[in-house]
Amino acid sequence: TPRVFSGIQPSGGLTLGNYLGAMKRFVEMQNADDGFECVYCMVDLHAITVWQDPAALTRNTRELCAGFIAAGIDPERSILFNQSQVPEHTQLAWIFNCVARMGWMKRMTQFKDKAGKNAENASLGLFGYPALMAADILVYHATHVPVGEDQKQHLELTRDIAAKFNHDYGTNFFPLTEPVIEGAATRVMSLRDGSKKMSKSDPSDMARINMTDDPDAIAQKIRKARTDPEPLPDNEAALEERPEARNLVNIFAALSDRSVAEVLADVGGKQFSEFKPMLADLAVEQLSPISSEMARLMEQPDEIDAILARGAERAREIAAPILRDTYRIVGMVGA
Numbered sequence: 346t347p348r349v350f351s352g353i354q355p356s357g358g359l360t361l362g363n364y365l366g367a368m369k370r371f372v373e374m375q376n377a378d379d380g381f382e383c384v385y386c387m388v389d390l391h392a393i394t395v396w397q398d399p400a401a402l403t404r405n406t407r408e409l410c411a412g413f414i415a416a417g418i419d420p421e422r423s424i425l426f427n428q429s430q431v432p433e434h435t436q437l438a439w440i441f442n443c444v445a446r447m448g449w450m451k452r453m454t455q456f457k458d459k460a461g462k463n464a465e466n467a468s469l470g471l472f473g474y475p476a477l478m479a480a481d482i483l484v485y486h487a488t489h490v491p492v493g494e495d496q497k498q499h500l501e502l503t504r505d506i507a508a509k510f511n512h513d514y515g516t517n518f519f520p521l522t523e524p525v526i527e528g529a530a531t532r533v534m535s536l537r538d539g540s541k542k543m544s545k546s547d548p549s550d551m552a553r554i555n556m557t558d559d560p561d562a563i564a565q566k567i568r569k570a571r572t573d574p575e576p577l578p579d580n581e582a583a584l585e586e587r588p589e590a591r592n593l594v595n596i597f598a599a600l601s602d603r604s605v606a607e608v609l610a611d612v613g614g615k616q617f618s619e620f621k622p623m624l625a626d627l628a629v630e631q632l633s634p635i636s637s638e639m640a641r642l643m644e645q646p647d648e649i650d651a652i653l654a655r656g657a658e659r660a661r662e663i664a665a666p667i668l669r670d671t672y673r674i675v676g677m678v679g680a
């Protein structure tokens with residue numbers, strides 16, 4: 346059966362971008378009739394590539410797990426765990442550190458964005474992030490990886506690493522993974538700046554909608570979201586040069602499971618003063634059941650920890666033999 350892998354960092358609270366670009370897809374793939382085996386991971390080892398306060402990391406990992414479950418991931422049907430409990434990820438990442446080339450890593454735009462001007466001061470882990478990500482995916486021989494648009498370049502690198510490994514060792518052991526980048530909101534933008542992606546690590550809380558925001562906060566953030574003075578157009582092409590307007594329309598479409606064209610057929614001609622409250626109502630309606638379920642699950646951290654521990658056991662049953670075979674291909678004694 347085809348296998349799905351994807352991860353989310355516990356580097357802050359879940360955002361609307363994570364939900365629409367990733368988690369909503371995860372749920373669809375779990376529930377698809379095609380019979381995917383789904384492996385979903387809280388990638389705590391990725392999170393610490395930039396500084397994380399230890400208590401916050403623990404809390405964010407549990408809250409992220411609660412978010413997965415509240416959004417519709419069933420920990421029986423899918424495998425749900427945190428990365429650090431499955432050491433095979435970092436073991437395979439080391440092999441991939443020796444396969445990937447410095448030049449490949451230097452071209453990664455996420456590194457450039459996150460390292461900022463002073464790249465010399467970034468952690469070595471941030472630089473090597475894509476090799477660990479390739480290991481996350483390939484240690485399960487995953488074939489499908491649902492992600493947001495921003496991860497496309499990392500997935501191409503994952504294919505390059507798999508292809509170079511296969512070539513160097515004369516094997517076809519690692520599959521070439523397909524990115525699954527689908528839906529109306531594969532790149533949700535910041536509410537304050539239509540040229541920047543919405544991120545959980547953005548210093549401005551007004552730039553994003555958090556899954557845990559209450560209805561008032563959601564409404565206020567949408568009301569204050571940057572827009573232009575024109576009314577909404579009635580066709581998609583006219584959104585081309587209007588990134589902020591396009592972002593709000595994309596969010597509306599994704600939240601209502603409709604296409605952008607269908608949404609514009611309804612709201613074309615409206616002013617933002619009328620559209621924004623409609624969007625806020627829709628967002629509250631879609632997000633509040635998830636956030637209240639998250640809050641309920643967070644009252645039982647022991648249960649969350651047990652789910653993650655059990656998920657890690659199941660994940661290791663898949664990952665350990667694949668790592669052993671990799672070691673054998675590389676020529677490690679004892680594998």
Ligand code: ATP
Binds near residue numbers: 356494531543544546
């Ligand atoms: P950070 O700022 O710490 O990198 P993040 O919000 O980018 O956090 P990640 O954990 O890096 O979240 O990404 C988890 C998943 O969410 C990935 O599949 C990523 O592509 C997707 N994603 C992140 N931000 C967005 C966004 N703005 N729109 C759509 N998908 C997104």
Ligand code: MG
Binds near residue numbers: 544
């Ligand atoms: Mg990110």
